[in-house]
Amino acid sequence: MAERPLQVVFLDRETISPQTVLRPLSFQHELKVYGRTSRDQVAERIADADIVITNKVPLRPEALEQARQLKMVAVAATGTDNVDLAACAAKGIVVSNIRGYAVHTVPEHVFALIFALRRSIVAYRESVKAGRWYDAQQFCYFDYPIKDLAGSTLGIVGEGTLGQAVAAIGRALGMRVLFAARKGAKKPGSLYTPFEQMLAESDVITLHCPLNEQTRDLIDAAEFALMKRKPILINTARGGLVNEPALAQALRNGQIGGAGFDVATPEPPDNQNLLIQLLDMPNFILTPHVAWASDVAVQALADQLIDNIEAYKQGSPRNVVAPPTTA
Template sequence: MEKKVFVTHELPGEVIHQLSGLCDVNVWLGPGLLPASGLREELSDCDGVVCLLTDRIDRELVEALPGLRFVSSMSVGVDHIDVQALTARGIPLGHTPGVLVETTADTVFALLLAAARRVSEADRFVRQGEWRRENRWSPDFFTGKDVGGATLGLVGLGEIGQAVARRAQAFGMRVIAWNRTPKAVPGVRLQSLESVLAESDFLSVHLALAPETQGLLNTSRIAAMKPGAVLINTARGGIVDEQALAEALSSGRLYAAGIDVFAEEPVPVDNPLLSLPNVVLTPHIGSATARTRARMADIAAANAIAALRGEPMPHCANPEVYAR
């Protein structure tokens, strides 16, 4: 019987087209994203799935699919998937590490600069006609925060954190960092989390979402940040307490924030960050360049092809399944 693979969204890149030569491929064509109930139905007789970070593959779904042989996600993080449930079944999980490092680091600096120089506020001021109505200028007109010479603190010093550090050094910034394990990086001074929070003019989060990082930047740690600091998060929303962040921003204790990821996505309309003028918000676009997304799709497809051929995935998030 021919193997069947379900792809939860049309993907860019070229490698995905090779799948049809190895199996029966079914692609969700929309409209919109595939609902959870539809995912279970579509996977009922499939050997594998190529999915996105918006597709939740939990234990209940895994246990309902006795024929599932592999999962390949077009994402670096795999917190949308129950990795333990897959590993217990010996099911390999593919992901796409490394490919989005530089692109995401660019996004960090885009948010950092936009928040520091009040770009979103100024854009709204012009578009809404306020400039014409007020036609004013003064020494403090849309003044922002200097980036050059400031201190950047990194919470997490993986590949993306290191790429951000390189950019910061080019801006003449002093770079300090906290990492869960010691790591020597040129130009970066490792410090305790408490001292990084207290000294950073700009704080950028670069951690995977896991039980030990869930809510890491909570009310007390946000309160421990340097007064007037800017917080940037392009990692995962659940790491930062959004209510505590909103309160610190609205009180003026923190200067601004640049947020690309949220605890709930799409972000609900009652999220307190949406009403604040000193927050730059983007819809999880850290890796959103055409080239990077195509490369991610190619890696996800290559992982799926390897699994179909009975070979180890080139990029497997749970490689211990191959030791069995």
């Protein structure tokens, strides 16, 4: 008897650039592709799926419970906070994610934000646009601070692939690099700087850690109060890592020198979101979660996504985050 075609459902294809090529799966299957999927559509769309592909669509227990034959969730991203891993593990559903594809694009975006903020690029551009250069009646003017990176201190939260890549660029630019120990750690070890010390000594702080219950609001009012050098804060990881009201207060009170964010809570933010309201400030930059999205990186992600599914079908799943692998 012929093998039944596996049912593969892609819940949010529009989160991957339309220019990106998704190569066909090699095994017998039926593919349903949805541009977007709302929360109330998830259960129906995955009910008969063997394999579900999701980038940001949440997969929660109530929807997973109705997925009668679901065997694999292929996450088209590194972060898996949108998938209930415990529920998947309980049902024996393999969850695989994407790794290592953004090792150039995210660090480059991080330093694009750092350069722009340390040298007040946006503020100067807007002032030139407004006629300030002509009004100055000389060859230059000094309305906004310009600071070099050489000799400054870069604090990094998260020592994974992206954190290490950012550190390498920082060192190449002459920066002193501090990897922060986990918040609250009593004995951080020689490779890590106590979290509070990193906050106090850094001129630039950049976040490269996952969002979970331990890291939610990792940077809040108490942490901003410790930032003695008024650093620039960069967040290209997840919006929930920084308490947004506390960020707004820190920016408006001058507790930090600026902030560059590529993430928000929620996404997309509406016009009432605090981060959107901060865009009137010359030392705040918000980009629409595109640090990962260079052409080369997105194609690498798509290729790895297919590789993960193929590996599962061949009986050797890779990049597994659930069920937990055993030694």
